[in-house]
Amino acid sequence: MGSYILAIDQGTTSTRAIIFDGQFRPIASDQMEFKQYFPNDGWVEHDAEEIWQSVVTTCRNAIAKSEIEPSQIAGIGITNQRESTIIWDRKTGKAIAPAIVWQDRRTADYCDGLKAQGLEKTITEKTGLLLDPYFSATKVKFLLDNVEGARTKAENGDLAFGTVDSFLLWHLSGGKVHKTDATNASRTMLFNIAENHWDDELLAIFDIPRSILPEVHDCAFEFGVCEKELLGAAIPILGIAGDQHAATLGQACFEPGMMKSTYGTGCFAMLNTGSEMVPSSNRLLTTIAYRLDGKTTYALEGSIFIAGAAVQWLRDGLKLISDASQTGDLALNADHGQEIIMVPAFAGLGAPYWEPRARGAIFGITRATTSAELAKATLEAVCYQTRDLIEAMNKDWSGHGDNVVLRVDGGMVASDWTMQFLADILNARIDRPDILETTALGAAWLAGYNAGIWPDAKEFARQWHLDKRFEPSMDEAVRASKYKAWKSAVAATISHATID
Secondary structure, three states: OOOEEEEEEEOOOEEEEEEEOOOOOEEEEEEEEOOOEOOOOOOOEEOHHHHHHHHHHHHHHHHHHHOOOHHHEEEEEEEEOOOOEEEEEOOOOOEOOOEEOOOOOOOHHHHHHHHHOOOHHHHHHHHOOOOOOOOHHHHHHHHHHHOOOHHHHHHOOOEEEEOHHHHHHHHHOOOOOOEEEHHHHOOOOOEEOOOOEEOHHHHHHHOOOHHHOOEEEOOEEEEEEOOHHHHOOOOEEEEEEEHHHHHHHHOOOOOOOOEEEEEOOOEEEEEEEEOOOOOOOOOOEEEEEEEEOOEEEEEEEEEEOOOHHHHHHHHHHOOOOOOOOHHHHHHHOOOOOOOOEEEOOEOEEOOOOOEOOOOOEEEOOOOOOOHHHHHHHHHHHHHHHHHHHHHHHHHHOOOOOOOOEEEEEOHHHHOHHHHHHHHHHHOOEEEEEOOOOHHHHHHHHHHHHHHOOOOOHHHHHHOOOEEEEEOOOOOHHHHHHHHHHHHHHHHHHHHHHOOO
């Protein structure tokens, strides 16, 4: 058996493949962006074939860069954008329609109809989720109802549904395996997280046939084997977790009370609550953090739809920057006398507001406002939204105590300016690890642990390394004033969105 692990990190705007050695060090990687499609207001789609090809390409490139033989790879770990929905033909492996991305809001009216029927309480009690277009169930129903012949084919057993992990597993295994893990299943709004199975009552509510669902397993599991002709060797696929769950593992947040926040396309904060399934009274999500050796660990999660995507908008939409790394320097040199507030509700507002009709807004611009002030407001918005999540978590569960330490990861945390503002606005310590791509690391740990070449959770946690800690230094009155302005801007944005 080899000593290397291949992690596939299939994200919302790009795919990465990273090869780790036996000391958890990334030795080679490759990344590829792919196209986002916005066919209607609030709609977000991907081409499933583009996703698949990006995975094959990046894996092959990473292996080539590593200069190791494919046979030296002991296992593959997969982590993926969650909730994004693909339905494909079991005979051809081809998607019947574009993938509906987690950010997509097209089923908002349908969700409102189910709420009017009084069904949200039942759904939340079983799944820990709120009734929102974010999750997979309403996307599945939309495809079955709107793609010609889809429902008949589904009922005849000719179609398969999956989040992106299942679609990749199917293709990596040559169409032999239709499975997923408990974390991805928990984000579909069809999975009973207390009883750990697909729920017949939920399937009936959303009118979804059981025949299209994948088998659900632990995160570390022998899911299948990658076809030899794809990557040069028959490599076992030994771990799967949704991206935020994989980041929780990669950050070694194995103990109740530990928290991490990942800053990618969106921002997702997760608080480990151990074996306790904590219901939220503050519109957070109760979810499966991970399931290992048949034991389920739960978490409270806050989901922000737009974080790095707002920086991408500054680059690709407004053409104000040519590279995301420029935003930190722009913010540093901005006119701090201008109190610009940006509410990046491009695809609605997530936790704790859950307002799918909201759209982005900018407050306080003047004739003197430049790209620097807009960049500063964009970075600050991510931090304000994180405080929204942390405050809700504090109200829901006090098990983590008063001395909050937030472990952070993802592309945005490379900016010292952003991390210092985050520490200031949260009044909390921010710990940045030496490996920022902790999502991929978490997927790699699952595969390495399952292969028997990486240590168990306790030893893995001991080897987590800090790169830099950011301590709060902002005056309390300034902090309170800034956050009050943010809350006012959010209220105005929601008010505008909900005008009859």
